[in-house]
Amino acid sequence: MTRYLLRRILQAVFVLWAAFTVSFVILYLLPGDAVSAKLGGGEAGLSVTPEQLAAAKAEYGLDDPLPLQYGKRLLAALQGDFGRSIATGDDATNMVVSALPPTLAVTGFALVLAILFGGGIAFAGTLTRHRWLGNLLLALPPLGISLPPFWVxxxxxxxxSFxxxxxxxxxxxxxESLILPAITLAIPTGAIIGQVLAKSLRTQLAEPYAEIALAKGASRSRVHFGHLLRNAAVPTLTIAGVVAGNLIAxxxxxxxxxxxxxxxxxxxSAVTAQDxxxxxxxxxxxxxxFVVINLLVDLVYPLLDPRIRHRETADA
Structure with missing residues (x-):
């Protein structure tokens, strides 16, 4: 288990480094820069001399060679320092951290709604004995995935509201202000969870152990919750970890x-200003x-399916 955890942590560190590096390269390949945009300001008659522009770039370290800028920013980022906002002059880390609680409130509420929505549809669609009702319910997740969030x-x-x-x-x-944004986020997220869970439940329902349990007189609801859910939860948990991370985006x-x-x-605002x-x-x-959520998901896997722990031990 220790090797399993260590391997997942190293993968998480690599993802963070890759996210920083790729974003650094892409942002510096974009035409223009935030300093020029800030000094230009879009104000009529405002002129900036080359000396003033060079001094402003030097203030933010943008006059250094690109590899040197990367090294400095990476070392600072390891300490949680991403520098100052070029547009406002505020600490970038503080700006992001202070803006996080309202976003976490919406995304957390949306995730709860998505699990209830997706899980409810998957269970109702696979549990009902009426084929037409099951088909109708299981047609809702693909519809939810196809709806653009801004349109919803x-x-x-x-x-x-109106x-x-x-x-x-x-x-x-x-x-009250959380409800509509959370529903907007929850519909596509819950649709993905519901689609994967419904597929997994149907697959498990066709397995011999489910048929034997039903033949012994167990109710469909008992088979679903007592037998199928544990096995169907692994692929559902995988996709839930991915979509939960995407809620921030x-x-x-x-x-x-x-x-x-x-x-x-x-x-x-930062993207518009190239900040x-x-x-x-x-x-x-x-x-x-994203990596924290998926690391937690990886740690839950062996609890749901001990065979995963055994495979990891054998591979090590």
Missing amino acids: GLLLVQFF QLRLLPALGSNGF GSVITETVFSRDGLGRVTS IPVVQAVIVLAALV
């Missing part, structure tokens, strides 16, 4: 649609959330 968000605002006037359309005040669109404070707004320190802090944070 606009529809929810139009119906629940027509029924039940929930606020914009803002970050109170629990989905929050960028959702928070923009609902005008919420959070990581999405910070990311949108490299802030963008890199967001990317590494998203990668960190």
Whole structure:
């Protein structure tokens, strides 16, 4: 188990390093830079001399050779320091960390709704004895996956906010403001979870042990929850770890649609301004959330299926 955990931790460290390195290369290959955009400012008649531009770039370390910039930023990032925002001058790490709680509130609520939505549809669709009802329920996850989140968000605002006037359309005040953004994120996420879980349950339902349990008189619900769920949970847990990590990325669109404070707004502003320190802090944070979730998933695997632990031991 120790080797299993150590291997997963080393993989997580490699993913974080790769996220930092790839984002660094891509951001510096983009045309233009944040310093020029900031000094240009878009103001009529504003002129900047080459000396002023060079001094501003030197202040942010952008005049160093690219390998030297990479080495300095990597060493600083290992200490949690991503530099100062070029657009605002604030500490990039503090900007991202302070914007994280509202985003975690939405994504956490969305994940709970997604599990309830996806799991409920998968169990109801495979548990019912009415084939037409099962087919109808199991057609919902592919539909949910195909719906663009921004379109779903606009529809929810139009119906629940403007027509029924039940929930606020914009803002970050109170629990009510979480509901529509969380539903917007939960629909595609729950649809993926439901589709994978339904497929796994149907596969397990066709196995001999399930048929034997049913033949002995066990109810379908008992077979589902007592026998099938444990085996069907492994592939579902895998995809749940992936989509849970992707919720951070989905929050960028959702928070923009609902005008919420959070990581999405910070990311949108930083990308528009080509604010490299802030963008890199967001990317590494998203990668960190992703690897932590998947590391937890990897640790749960052996608890659900001891054969995974045995395979890891044999491979070692």
